[in-house]
Every structure is written in C-alpha cells, then in structure tokens.
Amino acid sequence: MNQADIPFLAVTELAGLIEREEITPVDVVEAYLKRIDDVNPRLNAFITVLKEQALEEAASATSEISNGGYLGPLHGIPIGIKDQIHTRGIRTTDASKLREHFVPDADATVVANLKKAGAIVLGKLNMTEFAMGDPITSAFGITHNPWEIGRNPGTSSTGSGAATAACLCATSLGEDTGGSVRGPAANCGLAGIRPSWGRVSRFGVDGASWSFDTIGPISRTVEDCAITLHAIAGYDSSDPYTWNVPVPDYRRALTGDVRGMRVGIVKELMDPEVCGVTNDVRDSVLAAAKTLEGLGAMVSEVSLPLTTIAGVVMRTLTSTERVSLNPDWLRDRPADFHHNTRVAFMTGSLIPSQTYYKAQKARALVRRQVLEAFKEFDVLLQPTNPSPPGIMDLTQGVKSKEQAANALKESNFRGLYSLTGNPALSVCCGFTDGEQPLPLALQIAGRPFDEATVLNVAYAYEQAANITGTHGHPPF
Amino acid sequence: MAELSNEDIKALGRAVNLDIQEPELTQVAYSLNAILEGMDQIDIPGLNSVEPLPIILPEGSASQ
Numbered sequence: 001m002n003q004a005d006i007p008f009l010a011v012t013e014l015a016g017l018i019e020r021e022e023i024t025p026v027d028v029v030e031a032y033l034k035r036i037d038d039v040n041p042r043l044n045a046f047i048t049v050l051k052e053q054a055l056e057e058a059a060s061a062t063s064e065i066s067n068g069g070y071l072g073p074l075h076g077i078p079i080g081i082k083d084q085i086h087t088r089g090i091r092t093t094d095a096s097k098l099r100e101h102f103v104p105d106a107d108a109t110v111v112a113n114l115k116k117a118g119a120i121v122l123g124k125l126n127m128t129e130f131a132m133g134d135p136i137t138s139a140f141g142i143t144h145n146p147w148e149i150g151r152n153p154g155t156s157s158t159g160s161g162a163a164t165a166a167c168l169c170a171t172s173l174g175e176d177t178g179g180s181v182r183g184p185a186a187n188c189g190l191a192g193i194r195p196s197w198g199r200v201s202r203f204g205v206d207g208a209s210w211s212f213d214t215i216g217p218i219s220r221t222v223e224d225c226a227i228t229l230h231a232i233a234g235y236d237s238s239d240p241y242t243w244n245v246p247v248p249d250y251r252r253a254l255t256g257d258v259r260g261m262r263v264g265i266v267k268e269l270m271d272p273e274v275c276g277v278t279n280d281v282r283d284s285v286l287a288a289a290k291t292l293e294g295l296g297a298m299v300s301e302v303s304l305p306l307t308t309i310a311g312v313v314m315r316t317l318t319s320t321e322r323v324s325l326n327p328d329w330l331r332d333r334p335a336d337f338h339h340n341t342r343v344a345f346m347t348g349s350l351i352p353s354q355t356y357y358k359a360q361k362a363r364a365l366v367r368r369q370v371l372e373a374f375k376e377f378d379v380l381l382q383p384t385n386p387s388p389p390g391i392m393d394l395t396q397g398v399k400s401k402e403q404a405a406n407a408l409k410e411s412n413f414r415g416l417y418s419l420t421g422n423p424a425l426s427v428c429c430g431f432t433d434g435e436q437p438l439p440l441a442l443q444i445a446g447r448p449f450d451e452a453t454v455l456n457v458a459y460a461y462e463q464a465a466n467i468t469g470t471h472g473h474p475p476f
Numbered sequence: 477m478a479e480l481s482n483e484d485i486k487a488l489g490r491a492v493n494l495d496i497q498e499p500e501l502t503q504v505a506y507s508l509n510a511i512l513e514g515m516d517q518i519d520i521p522g523l524n525s526v527e528p529l530p531i532i533l534p535e536g537s538a539s540q
Contacts, residue, residue, distance in 0.1 A: 421532030449534060
C-alpha cells in the first residue's frame with residue numbers, strides 16, 4: 001500500500017491491515033505525521049504534535065503485534081485528543097494563554113483507557129478557549145473547516161472535527177458540553193456521539209460546565225465512532241458521576257437492522273418558523289427519515305414544545321457553571337482571556353441565583369418531556385444544526401442583544417440533549433448544492449445509556465445512504 | 477422586564493468584585509439581557525413546584 005493512502009482509511013480498515021501485519025503501526029504513524037506536515041499549516045487543527053513520542057509508541061506497538069500481542073481494533077491507531085483532556089507530561093492548554101504552560105502529571109481516564117486499548121496519541125487538538133462556543137477564541141489561532149477555509153469547523157472541539165475530517169488522525173476525542181462533539185461532527189461531515197451523562201469518565205478533563213460535560217468520539221464512520229466509544233466508556237471510581245451501568249459491545253450492536261424501530265421526528269426543530277432551520281437542512285433530515293423508513297423503521301412526528309426553551313435554559317446553566325473552573329482568573333488576569341471569552345465569563349458571573357435556579361427547574365421539565373417521548377419512540381431525529389457551516393465572523397464582540405438572543409435560539413438544537421443527558425449522535429446526511437459542497441447533519445438521540453441503539457440507527461442510515469462514500473473527503 | 481443598563485451591569489460587577497469597563501460593558505449588557513429576557517419569558521405551568529435538576533441521575537435508562 002502507498003504510504004500516502006494510509007491516512008484516508010477508516011479505523012476498521014487500518015485495524016484489519018495491522019492485525020494481518022500487512023502494515024505496521026510505524027507505517028501508519030509515519031503516514032499521518034507526513035500528512036500533518038502537509039495539511040495542518042492550512043487548517044491549524046493541532047496545538048501540539050507528538051512526533052517523537054508517537055513514533056516510539058508505534059515502534060512498541062509494532063513489536064507487540066509481531067510477538068502475538070494484538071490488543072484489538074485500536075492497537076496502533078493514531079488518535080487526536082482535544083486539548084482540554086489531560087495527557088501525562090504533555091501540556092494541556094484549553095487553547096488559552098492562561099493554561100499555555102500547564103503540564104498534567106497524569107492522564108485523564110479516557111486517555112489511559114485508549115492507551116490500554118493500544119491507541120497512539122498523535123497530538124493535542126485545537127479548540128475554542130475553555131470550550132466556549134465561539135470559533136475564533138483559541139490563543140493558538142483559528143482552526144478552519146477542511147471543506148472550505150474560512151468556514152466554521154464546529155465548536156468547541158474545532159481541531160477534533162477538522163483533523164479527523166482532513167485525515168490528520170484516524171479518530172479523535174472531543175468534549176461535549178452544549179454540543180461540542182456533535183457540532184464539529186456536523187460541520188465537518190463526520191460521526192460524533194455525545195454519550196449519556198455519566199457514561200464516560202470526566203476525570204482529568206478540564207471542566208467547561210460540570211453538570212453538562214461529556215467526552216465523546218468524533219470519527220469518519222459510525223463504526224469507528226462505536227469502536228472509540230467502547231474503549232472509553234464505563235464506570236470510573238475517580239469520577240463520582242460515572243454510573244455503574246454495563247457497557248455493551250457497541251461494534252457488535254451495529255447490525256443495521258432497524259425493522260420495527262419507532263423513530264420520532266421532533267416537530268419543533270423541523271419548523272423554520274419556530275427554530276429557524278433552513279430548507280436544505282430540513283429536506284436532508286426528512287430524506288434521512290425516509291431512508292430509515294425504507295429500511296423498515298416506523299417514522300412519525302413527535303411534538304416536544306419545551307424544545308424551544310432548551311437553548312436559553314442550557315446557556316443560563318452553562319454560562320454560570322463555566323466561570324467556576326477558576327473564577328480568580330477573571331479578576332487577576334482578565335487580559336489573558338480572548339475578548340469574547342472574557343465577555344462570556346463576565347456575563348456568566350452576573351447571572352442571578354434565582355435565574356440559575358429557575359433554569360434548573362425548567363431543566364427538570366424538559367427532561368421529563370423528553371423521557372416521556374422515549375416511552376413511545378426508540379430514537380428521536382432532528383437536525384444537529386439549523387443551517388450548514390457558516391463563514392466565521394473574525395470581528396470580536398457581541399454586536400447586539402438580538403445577536404445574543406439568536407445564539408440562544410440556535411442552541412435549542414444541540415442543547416436539548418445536553419440538558420437532558422440523553423446520548424445524541426450527529427451523522428452526515430447530505431451536502432449543500434454549489435461549487436464547494438458543505439456537509440449537512442442529522443442528529444439521532446436515544447434513551448439514557450442506550451448508545452447502542454443510537455449507533456445502530458446511525459449505522460443503518462450511513463450504510464444505506466452512503467453519503468460520505470459519494471462525496472469522499474474534503475478537498476485537501 | 478426592564479433591561480439592565482450599562483450602569484446596572486457595572487454595579488452588578490462590583491457586587492462580585494469585577495470591574496467591567498468598555499468595550500466589554502455594552503457587550504455583557506447585550507448578553508445578560510438576552511439571557512434574562514429569555515428566562516423571564518419561560519412560564520410553564522407548575523414550574524415553581526418542580527424540584528430543580530442539578531445533576532442527571534440514570535433514571536429512564538435503557539437497562540431499567
């Protein structure tokens with residue numbers, strides 16, 4: 001195999017070649033490092049590339065495999081890690097000047113789990129400062145969308161989306177507070193799952209908003225996503241809010257059989273008047289529902305009226321919680337924040353306690369409504385975003401109250417399941433027309449801790465529609 | 477609901493030991509007023525008697 005072709009393979013394809021010893025982890029890591037050298041300067045997806053360490057780990061993996069010690073589908077696979085997730089001896093910056101010299105002395109549990117599975121950490125991925133929802137705030141420069149330079153790659157795991165889509169790593173980890181795994185997956189044409197809150201350990205992850213944060217994979221295929229999630233999921237005594245719920249074999253759950261499955265399309269999020277969804281997004285989600293119906297699923301509409309308050313409730317809670325990571329920074333080192341982050345943190349510092357409390361009460365009602373819907377449906381469908389990836393606004397600041405209110409409304413789409421703690425996955429469901437097609441995305445949500453069903457529905461759709469197979473990779 | 481003025485924002489800032497000046501001041505006012513207005517408009521029957529949800533417990537999971 002030509003070395004230049006290696007980065008374009010899925011994890012499943014790479015794993016087969018590695019297991020059969022047709023290629024070695026050293027071949028794989030060298031191919032990815034070469035591609036990072038070629039492409040990353042235009043995308044700025046990595047903050048830190050671990051060239052020497054990755055090559056050393058690849059040599060060890062090659063030796064282990066040749067001695068009969070193959071560990072499984074992630075053995076020798078290069079993975080990118082969002083720079084909010086601790087890596088022992090490797091700086092972890094949160095994309096902020098405030099953390100530019102922070103070097104953790106232990107791996108986050110998710111990183112330790114990936115290493116146990118044999119994965120090789122290729123580098124630390126760019127993100128928005130402190131995982132804020134604004135694409136221009138990284139102290140290490142803006143990350144671009146590989147489908148079109150200047151477009152938003154999706155926040156806050158900007159580098160995880162861009163690097164995975166541009167084949168600079170085989171799979172990646174992001175962190176999803178209000179949608180930061182699903183957003184980059186959507187904007188970059190990938191599969192990304194926010195697991196149930198409590199499914200994956202957050203130990204060793206710098207918190208964005210503690211009652212919302214989840215770690216999830218962003219991958220080029222649903223099967224790769226399932227493999228990556230399986231490696232990181234499960235109870236961890238170091239995180240008091242992981243639940244001891246059995247972790248199924250997510251890859252085995254990918255049967256592609258959705259016959260008889262009850263699929264609900266969330267009415268409010270499909271209505272341009274209510275939530276501002278664009279026609280191309282709406283049509284692509286309806287076409288995806290039709291595809292699932294053709295596979296034997298029973299599709300119907302479901303109304304979740306409280307969807308329309310999900311964005312403001314979620315932002316009220318997350319804006320308040322995110323300041324608590326280190327409130328003193330805002331007083332002692334305000335100039336070290338990006339302007340937009342500073343404004344957001346100041347805003348979060350001023351939210352009245354009764355407003356925060358009201359949001360927690362509303363959260364309970366939103367969750368109740370969503371759980372009620374899952375008595376009737378196995379999964380719920382809606383767009384991941386209301387529109388295709390937009391052009392990044394490089395000017396600083398909040399321009400008007402209306403702009404701020406619109407951002408809250410846009411948060412209804414991904415904020416809904418961030419509020420309720422349900423697993424939710426984004427998968428590519430089409431592309432815009434035009435000279436440079438841009439990805440569109442479908443969001444599939446399931447019952448708490450039922451990631452297996454969510455992944456299987458996404459897999460069935462992905463296999464039947466072959467959307468990414470038709471469009472290939474971004475133009476890099 | 478009356479909008480908070482820039483002076484109100486400054487006073488709130490002082491209450492939490494934050495000195496908020498321009499250019500942040502007006503922008504914090506935009507953001508905070510949008511949030512407060514959005515939250516003020518929420519009027520769900522029975523909201524006051526609901527217990528708040530500070531964390532998500534694994535109720536309603538597929539295994540239950």
